[in-house]
Amino acid sequence: MNRLLQTNPPPAQRCLDLTAQHTDSRAVVRHAFASTLATALLWGPQRILLYHDVYVPLLSEKHPAAFMAPAPQVWAEIWPQVSPFVERAFAGEAFALAGQRFVIARNEPIEDAWFSL
Known part of the structure; x- marks a missing residue:
């Protein structure tokens, strides 16, 4: 698992159930964080944002406060x-978007950015 999750304070980790009984959850997190691509997971009904070190440049000034914060608040x-796509994914639908334009506030000033989801 990545450095961010390992060093997060235990009270914040309580929202994640990554205990031995939930090996599927642990496998998903391990697999996502092993990626060399910028990867984020949204966890649970609050859509808690988990990400690995490669994702940090996408967040820029939003990091480190964004780690384990609700994604609707971070973004x-x-x-x-974004939320319609998130809800589709949580409903079990697989999809991909290429070159999606977003106007984001990760640095000053607000900027256009293109991402594939």
């Missing part, structure tokens, strides 16, 4: 655009 400026 408030794009949440109306």
Whole structure:
């Protein structure tokens, strides 16, 4: 698992159930964090944002406060655009978007950015 999850304070980790009884959950997190691509997971009904070190440059000034914070709060400026896709994924639908434009506030000033999801 990555350095961010390993060093997060135990009270914050309570929202994640990564105990031995939940080996599927542990496998998902391990697999995502082993990726060399910028990877984030949204966890649970609050859509808690988990990410690995490669994702940090995408967040820029939002890091480290974004780690284990609700994604709707972290990405408030794009949440109306992103949330329908998040809900589709949580409903079990597989999909991909290429070259999606977002107007994000990760640095000053607000900037256009393109991502594939």
